[in-house]
Amino acid sequence: MKLTSPDIHKDISCAISTEIINAIIRDIGDSLFAILVDESCDMSSKEQMAIVLRYVDKGRVIERFVGIVHVTDTKSSSLKLAVDDFFSRHGLSISRLRGQGYDGASNMRALVVVAKKHSEIAGLFTMVSNVVNVVGASAKRRDMLREKHADAIFEALNNNELLSGQGLNQEIISHITFLKSNSYYSTLLNFKHIEILGITNDLSQALQKKDQDIVNAMDLVKICKGRLQSMRDNGWDSLLDQVSFFCGKYHIEIPKMDDIFSSGGRPKRKAQPxxxxHHYRVDLxxxxxxxxxxxxxxxxxxxxxxxxxxxxxxxPSNSFSAFDKAKLMRLAQFYPRDFxxxxxxxxxxxxxxxxxxxSSNNEFTELKxxxxxAQKMVETNKDKIYPLVYLLLTLAxxxxxxxxxxxxxxxxxNIVKNRLRNRMGDLxxxxxxxxxxxxxxxxSIDDEVVMQRFQNMKTRRGQL
Incomplete structure (x- = not known):
């Protein structure tokens, strides 16, 4: 048997996928789990919903991808139907569901999306995207950009603005050429948005980790809020000085702040001048x-x-210094089904x-x-001595x-279904x-199991 038919290839892939998902479902068993869902368009511009299950096995957090489903829209009702159908097909009980995650709005991509809610910031990203597309489409333009980038670095080194040495001149200077050809307005947008993303970067990185440190994550949330509020209250003057210095250095016209703002387009009726x-500080x-x-x-x-x-x-950090029985009792009250x-x-x-x-056991002193x-409790069998405490850990x-x-x-x-395979079916x-x-x-799955699954899918002329 040559097994060269496309239909045979799809059947083999289906058999493999079915056995993998069955192995994941068996591994979850009767354990509590959470579901993570997000949507994105594939190469054919079809909306796809990805499903990941998160559970704990012997103290270890495990996240398993279990499928991607085509949805006609991203309404909550449509997503709920797709999730319900997945649960019924795979025998998962919704009574064991203890967490739901949607949209992925905690990572860097989503922070940029949030900023794009402001129309003028969205215009900035469109402008940058156009520049990237125009430059990237031509080898000559890329060479011109490299030459200008090299000239900018050379000038900065001569002016002692950059240190020389291996890895010391890899600063973000390539945007200078773009800014020099644009306005004070674009320069202000760039400086401000880069600074905001710098403030939220650590939080974004922390929230993208599989094993998130909740303590540090909450500290970073507090820090981000505080720094953003401080920037809002006290950061305008320093930003204005930075932008003005940059514009003066690269001969970009600086508008007078007391002049009446003009958008350059058709003025709105009855608009208050x-x-x-006011425009740059309040509206932007x-x-x-x-x-x-x-x-x-x-x-x-x-x-x-x-x-x-x-x-x-x-x-457990710092010898369980964060331990607070009253708050842990409050945590248990969030889960009336389990307590x-x-x-x-x-x-x-x-x-x-x-x-x-x-707190008096040396085996628990170096935990982070x-x-x-949770893993140490399983190793020392303390999950059986304190089952309710271990349940709290599992839920957390x-x-x-x-x-x-x-x-x-x-x-x-985007790797599996790329531009050359854009007609690949959903299944x-x-x-x-x-x-x-x-x-x-x-x-880890035995070949015989996959072959048996493949053989039982339909009647075939030959046997594997």
């Missing part, structure tokens, strides 16, 4: 920062923040014994996060702050993605 200072600078602050406040509202701060009390009134009374006693035990703590680990894992699925989707793409992403499970 405003000064350049303050407004964009307010958008970012609102997004952070919406994502980390009072209830969510309380939940995460309660989870932070499980941290009855009787369980809450037992938990209170278990927490007292638990903290005395682990709650994932390390299941809860995901970001959906970065789902974003990685879309990166893989074949799903099967290929499951095998591509979950390689470790694929490698």
């Amino acid at each position: 405003i000064t350049n200072l 600078f303050v407004d964009v920062i307010d958008i970012q602050l609102r997004e952070l406040n919406d994502r980390f509202n009072e209830k969510n923040t309380e939940l995460l701060l309660c989870m932070a009390c499980l941290s 009855s009134k009787h369980d809450l009374k037992l938990l209170e006693d278990q927490l007292e014994n638990y903290i005395w035990d682990v 996060g709650i994932s390390d703590l 680990l299941i809860l995901s702050v970001a959906t970065a894992s789902v974003e990685r699925v879309f990166s893989a989707m 074949w793409m799903n099967d290929s993605l499951v095998a591509y992403i979950e390689k470790d499970i694929f490698n």
